[in-house]
Amino acid sequence: MEALRQKVKEDGVVIGEKILKVDGFLNHQIDAQLMYDIGETFYEQFKDQKVTKILTVEASGIAPAIMVAYKFGVPCLFAKKAKPNTLNKGFYQTDIHSFTKDKTNSVIISEEFLDEHDRVLIIDDFLANGDASLGLNRLVHQAGAETVGVGIVVEKSFQQGRTRLEEAGLKVSSLCEVASLSGNKVTLVGEE
Amino acid sequence: MEALRQKVKEDGVVIGEKILKVDGFLNHQIDAQLMYDIGETFYEQFKDQKVTKILTVEASGIAPAIMVAYKFGVPCLFAKKAKPNTLNKGFYQTDIHSFTKDKTNSVIISEEFLDEHDRVLIIDDFLANGDASLGLNRLVHQAGAETVGVGIVVEKSFQQGRTRLEEAGLKVSSLCEVASLSGNKVTLVGEE
Numbered sequence: 489m490e491a492l493r494q495k496v497k498e499d500g501v502v503i504g505e506k507i508l509k510v511d512g513f514l515n516h517q518i519d520a521q522l523m524y525d526i527g528e529t530f531y532e533q534f535k536d537q538k539v540t541k542i543l544t545v546e547a548s549g550i551a552p553a554i555m556v557a558y559k560f561g562v563p564c565l566f567a568k569k570a571k572p573n574t575l576n577k578g579f580y581q582t583d584i585h586s587f588t589k590d591k592t593n594s595v596i597i598s599e600e601f602l603d604e605h606d607r608v609l610i611i612d613d614f615l616a617n618g619d620a621s622l623g624l625n626r627l628v629h630q631a632g633a634e635t636v637g638v639g640i641v642v643e644k645s646f647q648q649g650r651t652r653l654e655e656a657g658l659k660v661s662s663l664c665e666v667a668s669l670s671g672n673k674v675t676l677v678g679e680e
Numbered sequence: 681m682e683a684l685r686q687k688v689k690e691d692g693v694v695i696g697e698k699i700l701k702v703d704g705f706l707n708h709q710i711d712a713q714l715m716y717d718i719g720e721t722f723y724e725q726f727k728d729q730k731v732t733k734i735l736t737v738e739a740s741g742i743a744p745a746i747m748v749a750y751k752f753g754v755p756c757l758f759a760k761k762a763k764p765n766t767l768n769k770g771f772y773q774t775d776i777h778s779f780t781k782d783k784t785n786s787v788i789i790s791e792e793f794l795d796e797h798d799r800v801l802i803i804d805d806f807l808a809n810g811d812a813s814l815g816l817n818r819l820v821h822q823a824g825a826e827t828v829g830v831g832i833v834v835e836k837s838f839q840q841g842r843t844r845l846e847e848a849g850l851k852v853s854s855l856c857e858v859a860s861l862s863g864n865k866v867t868l869v870g871e872e
Contacts, residue, residue, distance in 0.1 A: 520749035557712035
Protein backbone atom coordinates (compact mmCIF):
# COMPACT_ATOMS: atom_id res chain seq x y z
CA MET A 489 0.00 0.00 0.00
CA GLU A 490 2.53 2.58 -1.15
CA ALA A 491 -0.30 5.05 -1.95
CA LEU A 492 -1.49 4.84 1.65
CA ARG A 493 2.01 5.27 3.05
CA GLN A 494 2.50 8.38 0.93
CA LYS A 495 -0.81 9.85 2.04
CA VAL A 496 -0.01 9.26 5.70
CA LYS A 497 3.33 11.00 5.20
CA GLU A 498 1.93 13.92 3.20
CA ASP A 499 -1.48 14.55 4.77
CA GLY A 500 -0.98 13.27 8.31
CA VAL A 501 -0.99 15.97 10.97
CA VAL A 502 0.99 15.16 14.11
CA ILE A 503 -0.48 16.32 17.42
CA GLY A 504 1.88 15.87 20.35
CA GLU A 505 3.95 12.70 20.31
CA LYS A 506 1.16 10.19 20.00
CA ILE A 507 -1.76 11.46 17.95
CA LEU A 508 -1.83 11.36 14.16
CA LYS A 509 -4.72 13.12 12.47
CA VAL A 510 -5.59 11.83 9.00
CA ASP A 511 -8.76 13.81 8.38
CA GLY A 512 -7.86 14.39 4.74
CA PHE A 513 -8.44 10.83 3.51
CA LEU A 514 -9.69 8.59 6.32
CA ASN A 515 -11.29 10.12 9.41
CA HIS A 516 -13.36 13.00 8.06
CA GLN A 517 -12.88 13.34 4.33
CA ILE A 518 -12.46 9.85 2.86
CA ASP A 519 -10.56 8.84 -0.26
CA ALA A 520 -13.01 6.32 -1.75
CA GLN A 521 -10.57 4.86 -4.28
CA LEU A 522 -8.03 4.32 -1.51
CA MET A 523 -10.70 2.55 0.56
CA TYR A 524 -11.45 0.32 -2.42
CA ASP A 525 -7.76 -0.55 -2.78
CA ILE A 526 -7.59 -1.27 0.96
CA GLY A 527 -10.55 -3.62 0.53
CA GLU A 528 -8.73 -5.43 -2.24
CA THR A 529 -5.51 -5.72 -0.23
CA PHE A 530 -7.18 -7.23 2.83
CA TYR A 531 -9.15 -9.55 0.58
CA GLU A 532 -5.92 -10.88 -0.92
CA GLN A 533 -4.45 -11.37 2.56
CA PHE A 534 -7.41 -13.16 4.13
CA LYS A 535 -9.23 -14.76 1.20
CA ASP A 536 -8.35 -18.30 2.30
CA GLN A 537 -9.77 -17.80 5.79
CA LYS A 538 -13.42 -18.56 4.93
CA VAL A 539 -14.47 -15.16 6.27
CA THR A 540 -18.24 -14.85 6.78
CA LYS A 541 -18.43 -11.37 8.28
CA ILE A 542 -16.48 -8.12 8.52
CA LEU A 543 -16.72 -6.41 11.91
CA THR A 544 -15.79 -2.83 12.75
CA VAL A 545 -16.90 -0.05 15.09
CA GLU A 546 -18.57 3.21 14.12
CA ALA A 547 -17.78 5.64 12.65
CA SER A 548 -14.32 5.77 11.04
CA GLY A 549 -14.01 2.02 10.62
CA ILE A 550 -17.06 1.80 8.36
CA ALA A 551 -15.53 3.11 5.13
CA PRO A 552 -12.63 0.65 4.91
CA ALA A 553 -14.76 -2.18 6.36
CA ILE A 554 -17.54 -1.84 3.79
CA MET A 555 -15.01 -2.09 0.96
CA VAL A 556 -13.45 -5.19 2.49
CA ALA A 557 -16.94 -6.68 2.86
CA TYR A 558 -17.71 -5.84 -0.76
CA LYS A 559 -14.61 -7.67 -1.98
CA PHE A 560 -15.39 -10.72 0.18
CA GLY A 561 -19.07 -10.71 -0.74
CA VAL A 562 -20.04 -10.92 2.95
CA PRO A 563 -21.95 -8.53 5.25
CA CYS A 564 -20.26 -5.75 7.18
CA LEU A 565 -21.35 -5.37 10.80
CA PHE A 566 -20.51 -2.28 12.80
CA ALA A 567 -20.61 -2.15 16.59
CA LYS A 568 -22.65 0.78 17.82
CA LYS A 569 -21.71 3.12 20.58
CA ALA A 570 -24.54 3.01 23.08
CA LYS A 571 -25.29 4.37 26.48
CA PRO A 572 -24.43 1.60 28.93
CA ASN A 573 -27.33 -0.43 30.29
CA THR A 574 -29.98 1.02 28.03
CA LEU A 575 -29.97 -1.64 25.38
CA ASN A 576 -28.59 -4.83 26.83
CA LYS A 577 -31.36 -7.21 25.85
CA GLY A 578 -30.53 -9.18 22.75
CA PHE A 579 -27.13 -7.53 22.47
CA TYR A 580 -23.53 -8.40 23.06
CA GLN A 581 -21.92 -5.54 24.91
CA THR A 582 -18.46 -4.47 26.02
CA ASP A 583 -16.58 -1.32 26.99
CA ILE A 584 -13.94 0.17 24.71
CA HIS A 585 -11.56 2.91 25.77
CA SER A 586 -10.59 5.31 22.99
CA PHE A 587 -6.96 6.34 23.25
CA THR A 588 -7.38 9.39 21.00
CA LYS A 589 -10.53 10.68 22.67
CA ASP A 590 -9.59 9.48 26.17
CA LYS A 591 -13.14 8.28 26.63
CA THR A 592 -14.74 4.91 27.35
CA ASN A 593 -17.73 3.88 25.25
CA SER A 594 -19.99 0.94 25.73
CA VAL A 595 -20.39 -0.73 22.33
CA ILE A 596 -23.00 -3.25 21.30
CA ILE A 597 -23.86 -5.61 18.50
CA SER A 598 -27.18 -7.33 18.08
CA GLU A 599 -27.17 -11.08 18.77
CA GLU A 600 -29.12 -11.46 15.55
CA PHE A 601 -26.13 -10.76 13.36
CA LEU A 602 -23.32 -12.84 14.84
CA ASP A 603 -23.31 -16.48 15.93
CA GLU A 604 -21.07 -19.49 16.46
CA HIS A 605 -20.85 -20.24 12.74
CA ASP A 606 -19.22 -16.91 11.93
CA ARG A 607 -15.59 -16.43 10.97
CA VAL A 608 -14.92 -12.76 11.54
CA LEU A 609 -12.34 -10.40 10.09
CA ILE A 610 -12.06 -7.30 12.28
CA ILE A 611 -11.23 -4.10 10.38
CA ASP A 612 -10.33 -0.79 11.97
CA ASP A 613 -8.85 2.50 10.83
CA PHE A 614 -6.23 2.84 13.58
CA LEU A 615 -4.31 0.60 15.93
CA ALA A 616 -2.94 2.41 18.98
CA ASN A 617 -3.22 0.46 22.22
CA GLY A 618 -5.50 -2.14 20.70
CA ASP A 619 -8.53 -1.43 22.87
CA ALA A 620 -10.99 -1.23 19.99
CA SER A 621 -9.88 -4.47 18.34
CA LEU A 622 -9.70 -6.30 21.66
CA GLY A 623 -13.20 -5.09 22.47
CA LEU A 624 -14.53 -6.25 19.11
CA ASN A 625 -12.81 -9.59 19.67
CA ARG A 626 -14.62 -9.91 23.01
CA LEU A 627 -17.93 -9.38 21.20
CA VAL A 628 -16.97 -12.11 18.72
CA HIS A 629 -16.24 -14.45 21.63
CA GLN A 630 -19.52 -13.59 23.34
CA ALA A 631 -21.23 -14.75 20.16
CA GLY A 632 -19.23 -17.99 20.14
CA ALA A 633 -17.76 -16.95 16.79
CA GLU A 634 -14.12 -16.93 15.74
CA THR A 635 -11.86 -14.00 14.83
CA VAL A 636 -9.66 -14.99 11.89
CA GLY A 637 -7.64 -11.79 11.90
CA VAL A 638 -7.45 -8.06 12.45
CA GLY A 639 -6.88 -5.72 9.50
CA ILE A 640 -5.66 -2.25 10.39
CA VAL A 641 -5.27 0.71 8.04
CA VAL A 642 -2.74 2.69 10.10
CA GLU A 643 -0.78 1.14 12.97
CA LYS A 644 1.11 3.24 15.47
CA SER A 645 3.85 0.69 16.00
CA PHE A 646 5.34 2.60 18.92
CA GLN A 647 2.27 1.84 21.01
CA GLN A 648 1.24 -1.46 22.56
CA GLY A 649 -1.62 -2.46 20.24
CA ARG A 650 0.09 -5.12 18.14
CA THR A 651 1.74 -6.76 21.16
CA ARG A 652 -1.54 -6.91 23.04
CA LEU A 653 -3.46 -8.32 20.05
CA GLU A 654 -0.81 -10.94 19.34
CA GLU A 655 -0.76 -11.92 23.01
CA ALA A 656 -4.50 -12.49 22.67
CA GLY A 657 -3.72 -14.90 19.82
CA LEU A 658 -4.86 -12.59 17.03
CA LYS A 659 -3.21 -12.34 13.63
CA VAL A 660 -2.65 -8.65 12.85
CA SER A 661 -2.13 -7.13 9.42
CA SER A 662 -1.45 -3.40 9.10
CA LEU A 663 -1.22 -1.58 5.79
CA CYS A 664 0.85 1.33 7.10
CA GLU A 665 3.09 1.15 10.17
CA VAL A 666 4.10 4.38 11.86
CA ALA A 667 7.38 4.03 13.75
CA SER A 668 7.34 7.42 15.44
CA LEU A 669 5.66 10.80 15.61
CA SER A 670 8.60 12.44 17.36
CA GLY A 671 9.75 15.88 16.31
CA ASN A 672 6.31 16.68 14.86
CA LYS A 673 7.11 14.31 11.99
CA VAL A 674 5.67 11.04 10.70
CA THR A 675 8.36 8.36 10.44
CA LEU A 676 7.20 5.05 8.99
CA VAL A 677 8.61 1.63 9.85
CA GLY A 678 11.47 1.03 7.43
CA GLU A 679 12.37 4.71 7.31
CA GLU A 680 14.06 4.99 10.70
CA MET B 681 -33.74 -0.61 -6.98
CA GLU B 682 -36.06 -3.60 -6.76
CA ALA B 683 -33.54 -5.46 -4.56
CA LEU B 684 -33.64 -2.62 -2.04
CA ARG B 685 -37.44 -2.48 -2.08
CA GLN B 686 -37.62 -6.21 -1.41
CA LYS B 687 -35.15 -5.96 1.46
CA VAL B 688 -37.09 -3.11 3.06
CA LYS B 689 -40.27 -5.19 2.81
CA GLU B 690 -38.71 -8.41 4.07
CA ASP B 691 -36.19 -7.24 6.68
CA GLY B 692 -37.71 -3.94 7.82
CA VAL B 693 -39.02 -3.98 11.38
CA VAL B 694 -41.83 -1.52 12.09
CA ILE B 695 -41.80 0.20 15.47
CA GLY B 696 -44.93 2.20 16.18
CA GLU B 697 -46.37 4.09 13.22
CA LYS B 698 -43.30 6.05 12.24
CA ILE B 699 -40.07 4.17 12.86
CA LEU B 700 -38.68 1.60 10.45
CA LYS B 701 -35.67 -0.38 11.63
CA VAL B 702 -33.47 -1.76 8.87
CA ASP B 703 -30.62 -3.11 10.97
CA GLY B 704 -30.26 -6.19 8.78
CA PHE B 705 -28.76 -4.48 5.73
CA LEU B 706 -28.26 -0.75 6.36
CA ASN B 707 -28.08 0.57 9.92
CA HIS B 708 -26.12 -2.08 11.81
CA GLN B 709 -25.32 -5.00 9.54
CA ILE B 710 -24.67 -3.64 6.05
CA ASP B 711 -25.18 -5.40 2.72
CA ALA B 712 -22.04 -4.31 0.89
CA GLN B 713 -23.19 -5.43 -2.57
CA LEU B 714 -26.42 -3.49 -2.10
CA MET B 715 -24.41 -0.40 -1.11
CA TYR B 716 -22.34 -0.81 -4.27
CA ASP B 717 -25.50 -1.00 -6.39
CA ILE B 718 -26.85 2.08 -4.61
CA GLY B 719 -23.62 3.88 -5.49
CA GLU B 720 -24.06 2.93 -9.12
CA THR B 721 -27.69 4.05 -9.19
CA PHE B 722 -26.99 7.50 -7.75
CA TYR B 723 -24.04 7.85 -10.09
CA GLU B 724 -26.31 7.25 -13.08
CA GLN B 725 -28.81 9.80 -11.76
CA PHE B 726 -26.35 12.60 -11.00
CA LYS B 727 -23.40 11.94 -13.31
CA ASP B 728 -24.07 15.07 -15.41
CA GLN B 729 -24.04 17.35 -12.38
CA LYS B 730 -20.26 17.83 -12.17
CA VAL B 731 -20.26 16.55 -8.60
CA THR B 732 -16.99 17.25 -6.75
CA LYS B 733 -17.86 15.89 -3.32
CA ILE B 734 -20.23 13.48 -1.57
CA LEU B 735 -21.45 14.70 1.82
CA THR B 736 -23.14 12.64 4.53
CA VAL B 737 -23.35 12.49 8.32
CA GLU B 738 -21.96 9.79 10.57
CA ALA B 739 -22.54 6.93 11.08
CA SER B 740 -25.19 5.20 8.95
CA GLY B 741 -24.76 7.49 5.96
CA ILE B 742 -21.13 6.52 5.47
CA ALA B 743 -21.62 3.11 3.82
CA PRO B 744 -23.85 4.26 0.96
CA ALA B 745 -21.97 7.56 0.62
CA ILE B 746 -18.55 5.95 0.23
CA MET B 747 -19.87 3.76 -2.60
CA VAL B 748 -21.39 6.78 -4.35
CA ALA B 749 -18.06 8.60 -3.94
CA TYR B 750 -16.21 5.60 -5.35
CA LYS B 751 -18.38 5.55 -8.48
CA PHE B 752 -17.96 9.32 -8.97
CA GLY B 753 -14.23 9.22 -8.26
CA VAL B 754 -14.58 12.08 -5.77
CA PRO B 755 -13.97 12.31 -2.00
CA CYS B 756 -16.63 11.46 0.56
CA LEU B 757 -16.94 13.88 3.47
CA PHE B 758 -18.88 13.00 6.59
CA ALA B 759 -20.12 15.56 9.08
CA LYS B 760 -19.10 14.68 12.60
CA LYS B 761 -21.28 14.83 15.64
CA ALA B 762 -19.51 17.04 18.12
CA LYS B 763 -20.17 18.55 21.45
CA PRO B 764 -21.41 22.10 20.78
CA ASN B 765 -18.89 24.89 21.26
CA THR B 766 -15.88 22.68 21.75
CA LEU B 767 -14.60 22.70 18.21
CA ASN B 768 -15.88 25.77 16.44
CA LYS B 769 -12.62 27.14 15.11
CA GLY B 770 -12.02 26.26 11.48
CA PHE B 771 -15.32 24.41 11.27
CA TYR B 772 -18.74 24.90 9.78
CA GLN B 773 -21.30 23.94 12.37
CA THR B 774 -25.05 23.45 12.61
CA ASP B 775 -27.60 21.64 14.76
CA ILE B 776 -29.47 18.61 13.45
CA HIS B 777 -32.44 17.07 15.20
CA SER B 778 -32.73 13.31 14.80
CA PHE B 779 -36.33 12.22 14.43
CA THR B 780 -35.60 8.58 15.29
CA LYS B 781 -33.48 9.31 18.33
CA ASP B 782 -35.38 12.47 19.36
CA LYS B 783 -32.07 14.16 20.05
CA THR B 784 -30.35 17.26 18.70
CA ASN B 785 -26.70 16.96 17.70
CA SER B 786 -24.34 19.70 16.74
CA VAL B 787 -22.54 18.55 13.59
CA ILE B 788 -19.39 19.98 12.09
CA ILE B 789 -17.26 19.80 8.99
CA SER B 790 -13.79 21.22 8.69
CA GLU B 791 -13.48 24.33 6.51
CA GLU B 792 -10.49 22.64 4.90
CA PHE B 793 -12.60 20.16 2.98
CA LEU B 794 -15.40 22.24 1.46
CA ASP B 795 -15.24 25.54 -0.41
CA GLU B 796 -17.05 27.69 -2.95
CA HIS B 797 -15.84 25.58 -5.88
CA ASP B 798 -17.57 22.44 -4.63
CA ARG B 799 -20.66 20.89 -6.15
CA VAL B 800 -22.04 18.62 -3.47
CA LEU B 801 -24.27 15.57 -3.63
CA ILE B 802 -25.76 14.88 -0.19
CA ILE B 803 -26.34 11.19 0.56
CA ASP B 804 -28.23 9.85 3.56
CA ASP B 805 -29.70 6.54 4.63
CA PHE B 806 -33.14 7.82 5.68
CA LEU B 807 -35.39 10.75 4.92
CA ALA B 808 -37.99 11.39 7.61
CA ASN B 809 -38.57 15.07 8.37
CA GLY B 810 -35.54 16.17 6.40
CA ASP B 811 -33.61 17.64 9.30
CA ALA B 812 -30.34 15.85 8.50
CA SER B 813 -30.31 16.80 4.82
CA LEU B 814 -31.36 20.38 5.55
CA GLY B 815 -28.59 20.61 8.13
CA LEU B 816 -26.01 19.28 5.67
CA ASN B 817 -27.30 21.76 3.09
CA ARG B 818 -26.74 24.59 5.60
CA LEU B 819 -23.12 23.44 5.99
CA VAL B 820 -22.73 23.48 2.19
CA HIS B 821 -24.07 27.05 2.12
CA GLN B 822 -21.76 28.12 4.94
CA ALA B 823 -18.89 26.97 2.73
CA GLY B 824 -20.26 28.93 -0.24
CA ALA B 825 -20.60 25.65 -2.13
CA GLU B 826 -23.62 24.35 -4.03
CA THR B 827 -25.82 21.32 -3.35
CA VAL B 828 -26.69 19.63 -6.65
CA GLY B 829 -29.05 17.10 -5.10
CA VAL B 830 -29.97 14.84 -2.22
CA GLY B 831 -29.82 11.06 -2.63
CA ILE B 832 -31.78 9.06 -0.07
CA VAL B 833 -31.76 5.29 0.38
CA VAL B 834 -35.12 4.97 2.18
CA GLU B 835 -37.70 7.77 2.20
CA LYS B 836 -40.64 7.76 4.57
CA SER B 837 -42.97 9.51 2.17
CA PHE B 838 -45.66 9.99 4.81
CA GLN B 839 -43.43 12.44 6.66
CA GLN B 840 -42.52 15.98 5.69
CA GLY B 841 -38.92 15.48 4.53
CA ARG B 842 -39.37 15.63 0.77
CA THR B 843 -41.70 18.64 0.93
CA ARG B 844 -39.30 20.56 3.14
CA LEU B 845 -36.27 19.74 0.95
CA GLU B 846 -38.08 20.67 -2.24
CA GLU B 847 -39.27 23.92 -0.65
CA ALA B 848 -35.60 24.64 0.05
CA GLY B 849 -34.96 24.22 -3.68
CA LEU B 850 -33.29 20.82 -3.42
CA LYS B 851 -33.66 18.03 -5.96
CA VAL B 852 -34.46 14.81 -4.05
CA SER B 853 -33.98 11.27 -5.32
CA SER B 854 -35.06 8.34 -3.15
CA LEU B 855 -34.39 4.71 -4.02
CA CYS B 856 -37.20 3.29 -1.90
CA GLU B 857 -40.30 5.22 -0.89
CA VAL B 858 -42.32 3.99 2.07
CA ALA B 859 -45.95 5.07 1.87
CA SER B 860 -47.02 3.87 5.30
CA LEU B 861 -46.02 1.87 8.36
CA SER B 862 -49.60 1.51 9.57
CA GLY B 863 -50.80 -1.81 10.91
CA ASN B 864 -47.24 -2.85 11.76
CA LYS B 865 -46.63 -3.32 8.04
CA VAL B 866 -44.35 -1.73 5.45
CA THR B 867 -46.35 -0.43 2.48
CA LEU B 868 -44.28 1.05 -0.34
CA VAL B 869 -45.37 3.83 -2.68
CA GLY B 870 -47.09 2.14 -5.61
CA GLU B 871 -48.44 -0.66 -3.43
CA GLU B 872 -51.22 1.27 -1.71
